[in-house]
Amino acid sequence: MAETRMIVVVxxxxxxxxxxxxxxxxxxxxxxxxxxxxxxxxxxxLSNDTSSLTVSITQPPSQQFLLINxxxxxxxxSHFSYQDRQAIRAQVARMLRISAKDDMMVxxxxxxxxxxxxxxFARIFRSPTLFEDIVKSVLLCNCTWGRSLxxxxxxxxxxxxxxxxKGSKRKRWGGGGSKTVAKPIRNFPTPKEIACLDEETLNRxxxxxYRASIILDLARNIQNGSLNLADFxxxxxxxxxxxxxxxxxxxxxxxxxANIMMCLGFTxxxxxxxxxxxxxxxxxNY
DNA sequence: ACGTCCAAAACTAGCCCACG
DNA sequence: CGTGGGCTAGTTTTGGACGT
Numbered sequence: 001m002a003e004t005r006m007i008v009v010v011x012x013x014x015x016x017x018x019x020x021x022x023x024x025x026x027x028x029x030x031x032x033x034x035x036x037x038x039x040x041x042x043x044x045x046l047s048n049d050t051s052s053l054t055v056s057i058t059q060p061p062s063q064q065f066l067l068i069n070x071x072x073x074x075x076x077x078s079h080f081s082y083q084d085r086q087a088i089r090a091q092v093a094r095m096l097r098i099s100a101k102d103d104m105m106v107x108x109x110x111x112x113x114x115x116x117x118x119x120x121f122a123r124i125f126r127s128p129t130l131f132e133d134i135v136k137s138v139l140l141c142n143c144t145w146g147r148s149l150x151x152x153x154x155x156x157x158x159x160x161x162x163x164x165x166k167g168s169k170r171k172r173w174g175g176g177g178s179k180t181v182a183k184p185i186r187n188f189p190t191p192k193e194i195a196c197l198d199e200e201t202l203n204r205x206x207x208x209x210y211r212a213s214i215i216l217d218l219a220r221n222i223q224n225g226s227l228n229l230a231d232f233x234x235x236x237x238x239x240x241x242x243x244x245x246x247x248x249x250x251x252x253x254x255x256x257x258a259n260i261m262m263c264l265g266f267t268x269x270x271x272x273x274x275x276x277x278x279x280x281x282x283x284x285n286y
Numbered sequence: 287a288c289g290t291c292c293a294a295a296a297c298t299a300g301c302c303c304a305c306g
Numbered sequence: 307c308g309t310g311g312g313c314t315a316g317t318t319t320t321g322g323a324c325g326t
Contacts, residue, residue: 140322211293253323 006068006085008092011103016040016059016066018120019096026125028136028152030188041071043187044091044128047083052185057092068092091128097265105265126263130229132188134218137259138211138251152188154206159193160186161205194219214251232264239266 017038020026026033032041038059043052054071068088070080080088093099097106102123110117127133135155139148194202194215203212221227227249232242242264246257 207294251323255322 004070004080006088008066008068008089008098010059010064010066010096010098012064013106014059014064014096014098014123015120016057016096019123020125022121022123023125024140024148025127025133025136028139028149030156030186040095042128043185044088045187045190047081047087049190049192052187053080053084053088054185055088055092057096066092066096066098095126095128097123097126102265124262127188129190130233130260130263131191131219131222133263134229134260135188135215137256137263138214138218139208140256140259151206151208151211154208156186156188158197158202158205159189160184162193162197162201191219191222195223211251217251218249242266 020033020040025031026040030042033039034041039056040058041054041056043054045052056069056071058067058069059065060067106122109122116122127136136148136152139151197216199212199216202208202216206212208215218227222229232246239261243257243261243266246252246260252260
């Protein structure tokens with residue numbers, strides 16, 4: 001049987017718990033952090049962007065690598081294509097900020113803030129995609145932390161109900177010729193999956209209020225090509241122009257934009273714009 | 287910079303009904 | 307009749323977005 005686990009090498013100062021538990025997003029579905037096992041479990045997209053695979057990420061004690069274990073109950077096959085493995089690695093690397101560029105940013109951040117180095121704070125946790133980061137930033141607005149979590153949960157439920165592996169061949173799993181059909185994996189919806197819904201459906205299922213139209217417009221603009229999120233992540237774009245472009249999007253104010261900028265790796269202004277004390281207060285109250 | 291708007295949460299008041 | 311629980315509707319609070 002082929003090896004399904006994957007390994008991702010990390011730097012000597014990398015600590016999984018510190019890389020995950022530093023931003024409220026790690027508590028938002030479909031992320032699931034297990035403090036006892038120090039593992040992060042969540043679905044990730046395969047290379048076709050339609051199917052998902054739930055993985056659990058752990059770091060063996062005092063080791064410089066991460067183990068990515070596909071969850072057996074969801075795994076439809078004993079091995080994955082090279083493209084699938086690359087897609088999963090890329091998403092893990094984005095979430096946990098594992099790259100030479102990120103290592104340089106951590107070094108620079110710790111040089112400016114030595115106290116952050118002492119407590120292991122630098123890599124701010126994010127989602128596998130910028131779209132998920134943006135939608136979750138919108139979900140933070142005008143409501144309590146508990147409501148934000150409920151809305152993220154509802155979006156994942158909606159994805160499973162309306163879009164889960166729809167259109168793709170249902171994979172069979174369980175060896176020995178089992179005829180069991182794989183249950184669609186519940187994941188955070190993609191722009192394509194949201195764009196095909198209408199505002200009424202989105203609101204009825206997720207109770208997003210005014211956020212429904214903002215998220216729907218965002219998804220549709222990405223789908224029709226008028227908004228290209230890859231631009232924001234490319235090295236050629238400077239901080240100021242990204243901020244200006246984001247502020248022009250309807251429903252995106254300074255708070256939401258600062259959150260997105262932080263996810264993109266621009267922490268200098270974001271940390272001061274975001275009233276982090278308020279965010280922590282909300283987390284504690286929750 | 288400031289006032290207004292917005293949506294949801296939290297709070298409050300009023301009502302009904304069962305029970306002793 | 308008094309009390310307490312459950313429910314509903316209305317009001318206030320909260321914290322960002324947005325227009326001027």
